[in-house]
Amino acid sequence: MWIDGRKGQKVQQLKSSIWFHFASLGEFEQGRPVLEAIKQQYPAQPVVITFFSPSGYEARKNTPLADAVYYLPLDRAANARDFVNAINPVMAVFTKYEYWYHFFNELHTQHVPLYMISGIFRPGQVFFKWYGGLHRKMLKLVTWFFVQDINSKHLLHDLGITNVTISGDTRFDRVWANAQQPKELPQIAAFKNGQKLFIAGSTWPADEQLIAGLITQHPNWKFIIAPHEIGEDKINGLMSLLPKESTIKFSGISNLKSDSSCLIVDNIGMLSSLYQYADIAYIGGGFGAGIHNTLEAAAFGMPVIFGPKYSKFKEAEDLVEINAGFSINSQDGLNSVASMLMNDEAARHAAALTAKDYVAKSVGATNTIMAYIKERH
Structure with a gap:
């Protein structure tokens, strides 16, 4: 899909546009508050969205928030020149980690403002290595950085880059807005049926083994369980781990019984609304490349549990520090933390309030970014 999607792509000629680029679906949701604010501020201006990965493109290729959605062409000088000349952006907004030399250089050459939102930097990144000269050059092509924290600002200042504002992370704005007006899911309410509910979201096989071990104890x-991958083989493999007589799939929820105690979500797109029904959340990915979105659950006010690989996620580190997030690295670890939260209502309630308060106090990045943009456009 990554290759084929780019092969037959024809880019529509526009007199002007506002260009948003996202790596994937997660970054789209992260940057969405700014996208929506831009649409509201400049309603007559066409919006072009590009994605690097199929998971973002396929999920949002028909979004009403854009006039055109494309795969980002390969980062070559001719591709960058042709694409920018076709869409004629008056500004470009990139989210978090996306750095593409030829596209940045073409925007700079054509004097198109380039804004990096929800940026975050760490000492181990290539920008700060002795061999990172080309990557440092890319940073110099950005018009303005809106970064998540003061450490990122200091790292950029060390490189002589001072066009930086600490705005925070726009994901807080997105998850908070979602938590205020979630989509109601009557099937989930019927499944919960007034009982306590543990939701495991974006899980991978290593997570699912642990969750299966926990279910029989409670x-x-x-x-x-809402797994990250929902192919038939993956769902069948997950089903084989769980109590057969009391487990159902969401696609078969019409067969819901009073003793159904475990539900597998075999579709994409429900998770951000599911969390409103949960009392405890487990976030997957922490035994692989890194955990998925902890903030969606925290915004609804609940403790979040995740695996050991969370050091690249500032919000997860924050949640652990304030006792609203709990990292585990084994079955015994999960059993211990989950049992504590399940059996001690006061501890669970305290963690839930702390999580929700953390998100509530962290909103506002979009307003900071928009204040700057409105002054200049």
């Missing part, structure tokens, strides 16, 4: 709780 017969009075309901469990929902």
Whole structure:
């Protein structure tokens, strides 16, 4: 899909546009508050969205927030020149990690303002290595950085880059807005049926092994697992781990029984609304490349549990520090943390309030970014 999607792509000629680029679906949701604010501020201006990966493009290729959605062409000088000349952006907004030399250089050459939002930098990144000269050159092509924290600002200042504002992370704005007006899911309410609910979201096989080990210990709780991958083989493999007689799939929820205690979500797109029904959340990915989005669950006010690989995620580190997030690295670790939260209502309630308060106090990045943009456009 990554290759074929780019092969037959024809870019529509526009007199002007505002260009948003996202790596994937997660970054789209992260930058969405700014995208929506831009649409509201400049309603007559066409919006072009590009994605690097199929997971973002396929999920949002028909989004009403854009006039055109494309795969980002390969980062070559001719491709960059042709693409920018076709869409004629008056500004470009890139999110978090996306740095593409030829596209940045073409925007700079054509004097198109380039804004990096929700940027975050760490000493181990290539920008700060002795061999990172080309990457440092890319940083100099950005018009303005809106970064998540003061450490990122200091790292950029060390490189002589001072066009930086600490705005925070726009994901907080997105998850908070979602938590205020979530989509109601009556099937989930019927499944929960007034009982306590443990939701495991964006799980991978290593996570699912642990969750399966936990389920049998807590017969009075309901469990929902929303795996990261929903291919038939993956779902069947997950089903084989769980109690057969009491497990159902969401696609078969019409067969819901009173003793159904475990639900597998075999579709994409429900997770951000699912969390409103949960009492505890487990976030997957922490035994692989890194954990998925902890903030969606935290915004609804609940403790979040995740695996050991979370050091690249500032919000997860923050949640651990304030006792609203809990990292585990084994079955015993999960059993211990989950049992504590499940059996001690006061501890669970305290962690839930702390998580929600953390998100509430962290909103506002979009307003900071928009204040700067409105002054200049």
